[in-house]
Amino acid sequence: METLSALGGWLWSPAGLSYLLVVLVGVGLLSGVPVILMIERWGSAWMQRRRGPNRVGPFGLMQPLSDALKMVFKEENIPAQAHKILFQLAPCLAVIPPILAFAAIPISGHLILDGTEVPVQVANINVGLLFVLAITSLHVYSVLAAGWASNNKFSLMGALRSSSQMISYEIAIGITVVSLVLTYGTLDLREIVKLQAHGSSLPMWGAGLQPLAFLILWISSFAETNRLPFDLPEGESELVAGYHTEYSGLKFGLFFLGEYVSMYLASAFLATLFFGGYNVPFVNEAMLREFWQNAAGVTLETAALLAVICQLISFVVKVFFFMWVFVWVRWTLPRFRYDQLMDLGWKMLLPLGIFNAIVTMVVSYYLNRGGRF
């Protein structure tokens, strides 16, 4: 019992908090997947005027559990001519990068522990923006490895399509991020969130400062996560199921999980960059703490904890807004043709991103010189 309380005390200290957060964020992210699965099933049923899941448990709430159990108990088949190691490695590579990249996302404000302000974030690194982009760029390998190792022409075609799609849209994302960095003047995601916090005035969110960049990143995030209208690698009518044609059971489940975790990552990234991150609209962190101190009459430490909970709720609401848009778009828009997808990436989003970057450069030069060229 004493060791347990000592462990608890250590976890609730500036040094131990990041270990606590590793567990909390990891578990929170993975248990968020069944939630969005349920929302997606209900949303699609609602949009298509169907009843949706209503058999497993009350209101069909146990449906994600039954889906997961189905995947666990299905036979796992490895094709005879497949490359055994890469075939088994590919599903892992699909899940690890999005979860890893989530470490750099600032999920809430600051706690006060032992008299110091501790950021609520797994890894508070000063190049969070680059870190997220770098780690998500590794997602391509799972697709390539799966497609090649399956030794199946549909898988290989799907993998080639998917990887060229992801690389193409990564270029548009990279160019667009330049204009964001110019606007905020930092690569630190926590600093970016702080810059979007305002006192009682309207929050200067990134979506207002850089509307074009927001639009480009939003569209690109659909392509990066392989979601409709850009889910060409899974074009059933021509490619069976793309790069995961040969996967079954829990290995397919991992690809599935990876897709939903990267949706969460994309939503969190967009919310952080453009929608004020963990900030509660119209109030900043100091005001929240002051409110809790005055309203509940608690100490500064408890007020900071309550403020952090408020900010966490605000962040989760913003993330779920983007998640809902993912679902909404999936059941609204039809799939693009492959050449249309590539044209959109290379001939629309990339030039627009470059244009946006140049305009931002000129404007920030003008502003830095005190309003004259």
Add this chain to the structure above:
Amino acid sequence: MEQPSVLQYVIGVFVLACGCLAAFARNPVVSAMALMGTLFSTGALYFGLGAYFIGAVQILIYAGAISVLFVFVVMLLDLKPFPVNIPGSSLGKVLAVVAGAGFLVALGMSVLPGLHGAANVAGEAETAKAVSLRFLSKYMLPYQVTGLMILSAVVGVVVLGRPRKEKKA
């Protein structure tokens, strides 16, 4: 000076294992994937040293972009695993191994003492701002020349890859 952590040793071993796999794997695709592993875990080592910017750039450029191209091309070419035949007499092979080992030892002796104990280089020197300031002042000329070289390489690729116009007979 801070001692290297256990995790840094683990990552170091992983770097070496991936490097060996990249060099010795018979299958070109496995080689290319192992190369990605090496580049990625080198980035992880930079993170362990506290050089976040260098680490992120290493992963973004090398692991995320350049080795994707390697994997992509190797997969498209559909190379089969090939047997490696090193030409030359057995005495030559032995001499090559000895020379290689000697080179490794010499390299280790010159590099290792300087690195000892350098477990954390975090500080102002490694931030994005410091790196970019140095790029735009002290190393301005090499930076621009490199940019020009890459541009000329891109133009060269476009010229070489352009479809030839067929001459009308």
